[in-house]
Every structure is written in structure tokens, then in C-alpha cells.
Amino acid sequence: MRTVSGPRPFPIRLFAALFLFAALIRLIAGLIDTTPMIADLFRWLPLTVITQDLAIVALSAEFTIACIPVALVWFRAMRIARVLVGVMAGVRLVSFETAPWLIGLPVHEIALACSVIAALLLFTPPATRWFAHRGRRRSNAEIFE
DSSP: OOOOOSOOOHHHHHHHHHHHHHHHHHHHHHHHOOHHHHHHHHHHOTTSOOOHHHHHHHHHHHHHHHHHHHHIIIIIOOTHHHHHHHHHHHHHHHHTTTOTTTTTOHHHHHHHHHHHHHHHHTTSHHHHHHHHTTTOOOOHHHHHO
16 A cells, blocks of 8 residues: 655544544543543443553544544554544544543543544545545646537
């Protein structure tokens, strides 16, 4: 596969900044207080001994997973990453109501808003054109053909 070269349109740059910002503030908030992650892990893995170390590993994994679609968009202009980001933001939006320990924490609400806005930016007309051309700029000869 070829790496995309050249300038990225504004929606792609803003998407990367917002999505990484959302992932970073979730990571920092989780590292400051690991109790919510421990509770979440215990809900998903009830028969496992959940320690603070495991919560930190899970937070780091969550951050790394959030970086993958940004890299796919930024370096490869892969259209499937748009769907992946949309699903990730949608799942977070739907599961926000089912995570009562998150309600009232402005950090998580800000992260959710940034994720949803970032996902929507991938479907704007300039971003769609950029994905269609795999990030390549068309030459004048291609435009006039």
C-alpha cells in the first residue's frame, strides 16, 4: 500500500486533532482516577481479578485503539476507516447512557462531543473527495480530460 502524500484538507486535519484530543483526555482522566475503568472492567470480566495495573493497561490499549483509525485516515486515506470511526463514535454515544459513572463528568462529555464531531467531519464533501482520490492531487491534465 502507498502512503498518502501532499496536504490534507481542513476536515481531515480537524478530524485527526479532535479524535486524538478526545482519546488523550479520556486517557488522562482515566489515569487520574482509575476507579471508573476498574468498575467497567469488572462489569465486563466479573471472574477476573481487576487491579489498578490492569486498568492502566486497559486505558493504554483504549488510547492505542483510538489512534489506529487516525493513522489509517492520515497515512493511507482508507475509506473503511470512516466507517470504523463512525461505528466507534456511535457505540460511545449509545453506551454513554448505560455508563452511569460517566454522567456528570464534563471530561467524558467533551471527549464524546469531540469524537462525534470528528466522525462527522470524515463525511464532509472535501473529505469525501480526498478519500475518493486517495489523497492524491489531480493534475491539470486529469482535470481537463
